[in-house]
Structures are given as C-alpha cells and as structure tokens.
Amino acid sequence: MLTINSIKNGIVIDHISAGLGIRIFNYLGLDKVDYSVALIMNAESAKLEKKDIIKIENHIDIDYTVLGLIDPNITVDIIENEVIREKIKLSLPDKVENVIKCKNPRCITSIEKYVTHVFYLVDHAKGEYRCKYCDEIYKISDL
Amino acid sequence: MLKGRHLIDPMDFSIQELNEVFDLADQIIANPEKFSDSCKGRLLSTLFYEPSTRTRFSFEAAMLRLGGQVIGFSEPGSSSVAKGESVADTIKTVGCYADIAVMRHPKEGAPKIASMYSEIPVINAGDGGHQHPTQTLTDLLTIRSIKGRLSNLTIGFCGDLKFGRTVHSLIKALSRYENIKIVLISPNELKIPEYIRKEILLKNDIDFVEAERIEDVIEKLDILYMTRVQKERFFNEDDYIRLKDRFILDKEKMDKALKDMIVLHPLPRVNEISYEIDSDPRACYFKQAKFGMFVRMALILKLLGVK
Numbered sequence: 005m006l007t008i009n010s011i012k013n014g015i016v017i018d019h020i021s022a023g024l025g026i027r028i029f030n031y032l033g034l035d036k037v038d039y040s041v042a043l044i045m046n047a048e049s050a051k052l053e054k055k056d057i058i059k060i061e062n063h064i065d066i067d068y069t070v071l072g073l074i075d076p077n078i079t080v081d082i083i084e085n086e087v088i089r090e091k092i093k094l095s096l097p098d099k100v101e102n103v104i105k106c107k108n109p110r111c112i113t114s115i116e117k118y119v120t121h122v123f124y125l126v127d128h129a130k131g132e133y134r135c136k137y138c139d140e141i142y143k144i145s146d147l
Numbered sequence: 148m149l150k151g152r153h154l155i156d157p158m159d160f161s162i163q164e165l166n167e168v169f170d171l172a173d174q175i176i177a178n179p180e181k182f183s184d185s186c187k188g189r190l191l192s193t194l195f196y197e198p199s200t201r202t203r204f205s206f207e208a209a210m211l212r213l214g215g216q217v218i219g220f221s222e223p224g225s226s227s228v229a230k231g232e233s234v235a236d237t238i239k240t241v242g243c244y245a246d247i248a249v250m251r252h253p254k255e256g257a258p259k260i261a262s263m264y265s266e267i268p269v270i271n272a273g274d275g276g277h278q279h280p281t282q283t284l285t286d287l288l289t290i291r292s293i294k295g296r297l298s299n300l301t302i303g304f305c306g307d308l309k310f311g312r313t314v315h316s317l318i319k320a321l322s323r324y325e326n327i328k329i330v331l332i333s334p335n336e337l338k339i340p341e342y343i344r345k346e347i348l349l350k351n352d353i354d355f356v357e358a359e360r361i362e363d364v365i366e367k368l369d370i371l372y373m374t375r376v377q378k379e380r381f382f383n384e385d386d387y388i389r390l391k392d393r394f395i396l397d398k399e400k401m402d403k404a405l406k407d408m409i410v411l412h413p414l415p416r417v418n419e420i421s422y423e424i425d426s427d428p429r430a431c432y433f434k435q436a437k438f439g440m441f442v443r444m445a446l447i448l449k450l451l452g453v454k
Contacts, residue, residue: 110275112254116233119260126346134342137256138277141342 008042008059015066016081017058022046024075025056031070034060052077069097073104073144076131096144098125100133107146111138150452153262153269157283157320165320169288172438172445176292179212182444185453186215192245193219194237194261195272196228196252201414202272202281205436206249209443213453218245235264242266247451250274268450276310282413283316284446285439290370292438293409293431298325301367305332306374306394306419308339313413314374315343322351329355330364332394336386337376361396365404371396373412373419373432397421404429411435 020028025043034041040061049055063082071078072094082090100123106113113119113135122136131144149164160168175182191210193203198221207217223229228237234252238261241248248265250258251272258271273279291297302321304314308331318339321327329348331339338357339348348355358364365371373396378387396410401424412420412432424430447453 108255110253110255110277112234112252112256112260112274115254116235116257116260118233118235134346135256137259138275139255139342139346141345 008044010086011040011059011061011083012086014059014061014063014083016060016083017071018055018079018081019049019052019077020056020058021052021075021077022054022056025058028056028071028074028078029058031074032058032060032064032066034058037062067103068092068094069100070103072097073100096125096128096131099123100125104133104142104144106135106138106140107142108135108138108140111135111140113137149449151268152450153258153265153271154280154446154450155259155262155269155271156278157280157316158323159280162323165284165287168284168442168445168449169291171448172288172441173292175444176441182213182448184214185448186210186213186451189213189215189247189451189453190245191215191217191219191447192241192248193217193221193272194241194248194250194252195219195221196223196250196254196257198222199251199273201436202251203249205440206270206272206281206443209440209447212440213444213447215447219249234260237261238265238269247447270446270450273312276312276315278316279312279413280316281443281446282313282439283320284442285435286313286317286372286411286413287320288442289411289431289435289438290409293434294369297321298327300324300326300369301328301330302370302372303330303332303361303364303368304372304374305361305396307337307376308333308374309337310377311374314372315340317372318343319347322347322353327353329353330368331355331357332359332361332364333357334359334394361394362400362403365400365408368404368408371404371408371410373410373416375412375415375417375419395419395421396424398423398427401427401429 029043042059044057046054076096078094080092081088102121105121123133126132126134132141134141210217234257247268249270249272250261252274255275255277257274262269308314409429409431
C-alpha cells in the first residue's frame with residue numbers, strides 16, 4: 005500500500021467514499037495552497053472497502069455542514085504534535101443555509117435573489133431535504 | 148394569543164387557536180351587526196400578484212363588513228412590482244400604511260418571505276400550488292358548522308390533487324384531528340405530492356386510500372371535496388385538455404352517496420360538478436363561500452387584536 009507520512013500539525017479527512025475525495029479537495033481549494041497536502045484515492049478500508057483520504061499539514065477553517073452534505077460518512081481528525089487532539093464524526097446537518105439552492109421553478113427563491121436558501125433534513129436514511137419556502141423535497145444527491 | 152401573528156401555513160395555528168377563530172366566526176354569524184364597526188379606522192392591504200377575484204372579494208367584503216377600509220392591487224402590472232420591487236421591500240412599505248396585509252403570489256413561499264420582513268400581520272391568500280390557509284379555515288368552519296365535528300370523518304378529495312393547494316392545506320389541517328380517513332380520487336398524473344404523502348399522511352399514520360373513480364368510493368364518504376383541474380397549473384395544453392373532464396360529479400353518482408354526505412368545492416367550478424347537483428341539499432359549496440367571508444372576518448379581528 006502507498007505510504008504517506010503522518011502529519012505533525014493539521015487535519016486528516018478520513019473515510020471519504022471513494023471518488024468523492026477530489027470533490028472535497030477542490031471544494032477546500034487545496035490545489036492552490038503552499039503547504040503540504042495529500043489526496044489519497046482508493047485506499048483500502050475495512051469499513052468501506054475503498055476510501056479516499058485527505059491530509060492537510062495546516063489548521064484550516066472547514067465548514068462541516070458542507071462537508072457533511074458532500075459525504076456524511078467522513079471523519080475528521082485534528083492533529084497536534086502528531087497526536088489526534090479531536091475526532092469529529094460528520095453527519096447530515098439538520099438545517100442547511102445558503103449551500104444548496106431550490107430547483108423548483110415555482111419557488112419564490114427562483115426570483116427573489118436576496119433570500120437565504122434554507123433546507124431542513126426530513127429523512128436521514130434517504131438523505132432528503134425540504135425547502136423552507138416551497139416544501140419541495142430533494143435527495144441530497146440531486147442538489 | 149393571535150394578535151400580531153401571521154397566517155402562512157394552515158399549521159401555524161394550534162387547534163385551540165383555530166377554535167378561537169371559529170368561535171368568534173360563530174358569534175359574527177349569529178350577530179353580524181355587533182361587529183360592523185369593529186375595524187373602523189383600520190386598513191387592510193390586498194397584495195395580489197396574480198388575479199383572484201373570489202378570494203380578494205372575500206377579504207375585501209370581510210374588512211368592509213367590519214367597518215374597515217381596503218387598499219391594494221389586484222395584479223402586479225399596476226404596481227411598483229412591475230418596476231422590479233422585491234417582496235421584502237413591498238411589504239415593508241405597505242406596513243407603513245396598512246394595519247394588516249393579505250398576499251396572493253404565483254410563486255411558492257412568497258408570503259412566507261413577506262412575513263419574515265413584515266411589521267404587520269401577513270395572511271397567505273394562496274402561493275402557487277402550495278398553500279391556501281384561509282381556504283382551509285373556510286373548509287374547517289364549514290365542516291364544523293354543518294357536520295358538527297372535525298373528527299371521526301371520512302373525506303374524499305377529487306380532481307387535481309397535485310397542484311390543488313386547497314387540498315394540500317386541508318389535508319395538513321385535518322391530520323391533527325381524531326379518526327380522520329382520507330380517500331384520494333385523482334388521475335395518475337395529478338396525484339398528491341410526495342411531501343404530503345410522506346410528511347403528513349404517513350408520518351401521522353392517517354388512514355388513506357387512493358381511487359381512480361368517484362363512483363367506487365362515494366358511498367363511504369361523509370364529505371366529498373371537489374376541485375377543478377386548473378389550466379394555469381399546466382405547462383402543456385394537451386395534458387390539460389386530456390384530463391379536465393375526467394372527474395365530474397353528477398346526479399347518478401350522488402344517488403350512491405350517504406344522505407348526509409356534503410359536497411364542498413373551493414370554487415370557481417368549471418364543469419366538475421353538474422348544475423343539477425346545486426339543488427341537492429347536500430351541495431354546500433355556496434354556503435362554504437359565505438363561511439369563508441365570516442372566517443376571514445374573525446381572522447382579521449384576531450390578528451389585529453380587536454376585541
């Protein structure tokens with residue numbers, strides 16, 4: 005197996021479903037940074053068979069709501085002096101603001117551009133969200 | 148306490164709060180003269196972003212019968228909306244002039260946004276194919292007055308259940324009462340939306356069945372709620388022409404119904420109820436329109452906090 009050195013101070017985003025790592029890498033803008041980063045794709049995983057991992061040799065601000073929406077199975081390890089200081093298990097957020105937009109052409113958010121886009125989680129197992137304004141239900145994978 | 152509140156969704160009010168409105172409506176029906184000056188000096192603003200003569204007249208008649216006055220527009224072309232003003236700015240401005248506002252809008256969620264920015268109570272008078280809570284109040288008051296109860300009822304909904312917002316709102320409201328059974332009668336193309344099925348019917352464990360013909364289920368119903376297939380809700384005219392005449396209530400079907408079943412309809416009807424039914428004592432849709440005005444009178448009084 006490919007070996008990447010452990011990091012001293014930074015963040016490890018682990019248990020990313022295989023294939024989604026590149027989306028998260030791009031979302032976090034890691035292709036443009038000047039510190040060490042690693043994107044490991046298709047690593048072996050007991051839980052997922054295959055997984056992606058991102059290692060970041062820096063402490064950066066991450067919006068866990070967005071990360072949870074992209075993949076609720078992710079775990080995030082905060083590393084300090086080569087020790088895991090905190091382990092964060094992500095899940096689908098109960099409320100999402102201004103991350104996804106309603107696609108219903110009859111929804112008021114399609115014409116009133118100043119409005120905050122708000123969605124509420126209605127079905128955790130199916131990953132379904134409801135628009136606050138028009139009540140349209142979406143699977144998160146469709147948004 | 149309903150003073151200063153908005154009515155956007157039929158679930159905004161608790162059952163107890165709804166009863167307060169209905170009890171006041173009963174008092175108005177019994178003695179309308181007593182309330183004829185209740186809103187003297189108050190202004191109702193009607194913001195109608197799409198035409199709806201019936202609902203607008205009902206609100207205007209309600210306010211005028213309470214001794215108040217009305218300002219507003221009946222289509223956006225004649226207002227600042229035509230210049231591109233947002234819903235938020237419109238309601239903030241109107242709040243400087245009027246004491247209470249009524250909004251109808253073709254886009255779903257517009258009255259909710261208005262309520263978020265408003266200093267005065269906002270009443271949703273219909274937003275797209277979404278909600279129409281004052282029609283729901285009308286329907287509930289009609290049922291309560293004629294059937295004497297809002298529980299232990301089997302209610303059939305017939306016609307356009309996909310875009311018919313009155314149906315969505317009424318199903319939501321009825322889901323809170325005891326022993327409600329619902330029968331959904333519609334063509335496959337116009338079935339109830341997923342969110343009503345999941346979040347209301349299944350979540351609240353409401354007993355419901357689906358049917359494709361009125362005559363198969365009419366004998367089981369306490370109430371038959373008819374709706375029209377609305378042309379403006381279709382993207383495609385061929386679909387409209389194909390579906391509009393399918394679900395028509397006539398004398399032959401009525402003969403199979405219970406003697407005390409009532410027929411309701413939010414009006415206007417096109418051809419889904421034969422005119423021969425109008426003389427049947429079970430046809431209650433014009434009484435329903437009158438209850439609509441009374442319940443709007445009660446609602447205005449409650450939201451304004453007028454004693």
